[in-house]
Amino acid sequence: MMGERVPDAGEWPFASTLIVAILLIVIPAIGLLSAYDYLEAEERMTSDLDILQDVTEKSIRESVADVDDGLKLFDDSLNERMQGGFALFLQEYERAGGDPSEMDLQALKERLGGSLDLYIINASGVIEHTTYPPDRGLDFREIPGFYDEITRMRLGDNFSPDRVVYEPATGQVRKYAYIPTLDHRYLLELGLVPGAFVEERNRLRSQESTQEYVALNPYLDSIRVYDIFANPVGEGEEPPDAGTRALITGTIIPGRTDYEVQGHGKQIRYLFIDLKDPDYPSDPSVVVELTYNTALIQSQLDQMLVYRAAVAVLAILLSSAVIFLVARRLTRPLEEIIDDVDVIAQGNLDHTIRVSASREVMRLERSINTMVASLKAGISRLRDSEETIREYSEHLEEQVEARTADLEESTAKANLYLDIMTHDIRNATNTASLYTDLLMEELEEERRNYTEKVQKSLKKSIEIIRNVNTIRQIREEAAVLGPVALDPVIRAEIEHYPDVRITYTGTTARVIADDLLSEVFTNLIGNAEKFAGPGGCIAVRVEEHGEEVEVSVEDDGPGIPDERKQRLFNRFSGGDGEKSGQGLGLYICRMLVSRYGGRIRADDRVAGRPECGAAIRFTLRKAG
Template sequence: MTATGGGGRRRRRFGTHLLLIMILITLPVIGLISVLDCREVEEAMTAGDALLREQTGESIVQSLRLTDAGLKLFDGTLDSRMAEGFGPVLAEYERAGRDPGAMDLARVREELGGEMDIYIINESGVVEYTTYPPDFGLDFRKLPSFYDRITEIRLGDAFVADRVVAESASGVLRKYAYLPSPDHRYLFELGLACNATEAGHYAPDYQALGEDLMRLNPTLKEVRIYDCYGRFINVTRLEGPVVPTSVDPVAVAIFEEREDRTMVDGAAGTITRYIFVDLSDPGNPSDTSLVVGLIYTTASLDARIAEVRFSHAVIVLFASLAACCIAVPVSRRITRPVQEIVDDVDRIAGGDLDHRIRVSTGTEFARLSESIGIMVDSLKENIRRLRESEEAVRQYDARLEDLVRERTAELEESGQTVNLFLDIMVHDINNANTIAIGYTQLLIDVLEGERQEIAQKMLSGIEQSSSIIGRVATLRKAREVGAALVRVDLDRVIRAQVAGHLAARVRYEGRPVDVLADDLLPEVFLNLLGNAAKFGGPDVEITIRVAEHGDEVTVSVEDTGPGIPDAVKKGLFGRFWKGEGSPAGAGLGLYICRTLVERYEGRIWAEDRVKGRPECGTVIRFTLRKAG
């Protein structure tokens, strides 16, 4: 089924097209199914990984809450011991004359058994004196809520016990308590380092907790726990309360906002999940809440996704090869009956109309073969009838040509007769009008009063009749004359028409310019000036302007008459149009102007002399081609 086009271009077989169509349909379908399945598997793996991270976060939060609950049980057993410890501190404060700088804090610590550290916090919330050097200079104003609480305690009179907390540097459990100075200038704080034996059962083992979580979740790379200062707990031994290199600003921000946050680092292949664990208690000054940083690696998930993508790519490749192998025999089986029908049709097209179409297998192909056979029989019958009718058509065409020649000759003769009658009528009517105008003028000169007015109206009617005959002659000439346009001096034409127009005041603003027209161009100005004078009234002022725009000249005829409404402007240049309240006439003036301007390949239209105010007069504009 390969054919060659009229231009020698070789066309592909139908079987080739069918094979290409089958491949182009099958391959995208296979690819789409594979992509959708791959995406679904990736989404399931990603969702499972996210769910595991969520469960890991919930597990560590529950573990920290359980640990905090155990510390609370141990915490209550130390309150009375802490209250008794403030006795020596108050006695030393009074002995030093209430001057903390004169207090012997080391001696007081020894008196307390060396288990309690002493802190003296000034009004600004800063640890001004202490027996525990790492906390010297600690500024609690950085924790506004805690600062407000200790200020409230300093201004009060009651002993307040705080929570047992683990130090970030050493992990040692400490119990804190507060008592205001008698003059409320300072706040005394005691910090008891809990006995390792008695506190060991309650001490949180964050390192073991992290190891357990990483065993449960292989993607968990690291576990970090931060206190309210953003410091690592059980990670770095600090020299002071706050070491910039040991503080995580993200943890600080999360502690202040008290909201969880997730950060993804695509370059490093990590996902860091910060979780705020709220362990605060309104009854304690310190906020023991923690921030947990869980750092996950995406390497395992990325490797599994890459493996899934590779396997789907291999499946698509093998499925595509299989589809191509199946498409070849299927397309051949489908196109074989079509090939037989095409061969038979080619023989019939070559002129062998008696050749019969072979009946192929399949109901549809059998019906197609029968339909082609019926079509060939009908074609043979139509050819026979066509040949019989050719002679009749030939005879009819010859007769029709004779009739057309006869009718054409009759029309030409009728047209000549009409033109002859029209010439005789124009000539005779003009002669009669000329004589009537002369006698009527004599009557006007000799008559007086009412009779003179009647004679004047007769003269106006005769002049109008003569004008109509002149316009009809102009239209006839414009339609019949087919001469080419010539160079015409537009300035001379306008000046001649202005000089011959005495009915109104006419001002001309222009300069010499040549346009393409003929000897009928003065008729345009004659009609436009006549209309402006007739409809404008006795005081009308007329202005003619000429402007050049490239290869085109625009002529404007302006008047100060009553103007033309916008609704009338569209049909103004139609045949037999007459203005409202105008004198009787044929209404051919503006139609003649349009006919002549269009003959000169120009345009003509009407506008308000003052835009948007029709009552201020009208301007008729038309364009002409400039002579090169």
């Protein structure tokens, strides 16, 4: 006889055990999904913010540089007017016997129309005499770079125009020009007063407004522009506080570099935009102050965390309620049957099982026989259905094949149209580039500069088309990798740069790659050539390490800052300078190296010294 098991009073009821077991599975699952969703959203948001900040700052740099080009043309248009005034200035100097104290500068100013102020600068760089009292006694030795320029002009023999610049003391704009006296003891200076031209120039400078970027970037609170003396550029702007002025004049301008300040829910980025032209003595460079609201970013992250947590809690509560209702519905009939059976077991044979459960019990035997009969009929129907399903499957396969063929045909047409467009655009761009080459041979120096800019833009368009084709090949064409000799690929790319010093000693290594391997060297050598500059040197090195081959493309350019190396290979992560591209070349290199099973990284040409040049290193698998 089997022993009777007595239930333990401490054992949980079946319903409670079922609910707890399901909750132990559901609650951690919801928590993990919510945490993963939050972390993924946070990473995506942070990445989007970085891209938005890079695009904003790059656009501001380009906007300021473009406006300065227009202002330079306007400034140069005033040169002829000022050069004519120096004839009377020199005559007055000769009349006074070379003694500035005997010169009647005020009368000379009136003879010149009253729109030009006159200045006489001695060999020590001090303004001895002037018709503009605020500048009398101004000592240019306090501005070392400018003092060197005026000394050079005083010892020379030529008329030297300057840009329209901001006065250090008042922040007003003036147009200056210089000519030395015949005895080289003094440097004569003319200053065009603001009322003579400032209204016309401000119409040009209105394009310089960068406030539209504040509306485009929700995390950007404000944009301010300062000149090299930390005076605000623009009418109605408040001067900076003492700390900001000291930072600009003591750190950013001398170092000619960007700067960043964090704290109190703000991130302030100072962008140094170098506008210095060696043809002019003054420096019109500016510093753009961008104030980002990091508190808003953190607030959005906090709101997102609260929202994810609230959704998780609500999901847990709803799941618990549903689990409780389902568990009660499953276990309640069993509990009723147990209660009724206990009553019958106690001797009450007249007691009947309640209807809620008796219907299933009474129908159990009948249901089994019905089930067997239904099963036999179901098998027969199943056999009949198999043939129908088989016929349907055949037709379905034909339909799928037809749809697949249509899709492949559509894809082929789309690629054909894209190839035709790319081919025609490339031909048109190459033709335009040819005409600019011919045009450059006919133009003089000043107009030739504009043609060179057009030519650079055409070359950049050709580079973009080539990069787009490469990306499409990588994404749409299956990789068919095989052994490739590395040396011919490298030498073929080096031949495209006959005017660049490129050192390469050769290699016998064979790697696993395909026909797109040359694109890696096209982008890396082209990138190194841009940053090495005229007279720069590029080195291509190949080293074998076991089952891998490491290739390095090095240049002696300005190098890559450490903070940019990690995101250098991201899409649209072009640099900050004029030589930077659209941010696709290194992105394509990363895609191709990954396609070949290798790794790519940015490094210093000389370890620990970024300023000595950059090195892009990548690995490839060695072919057996």
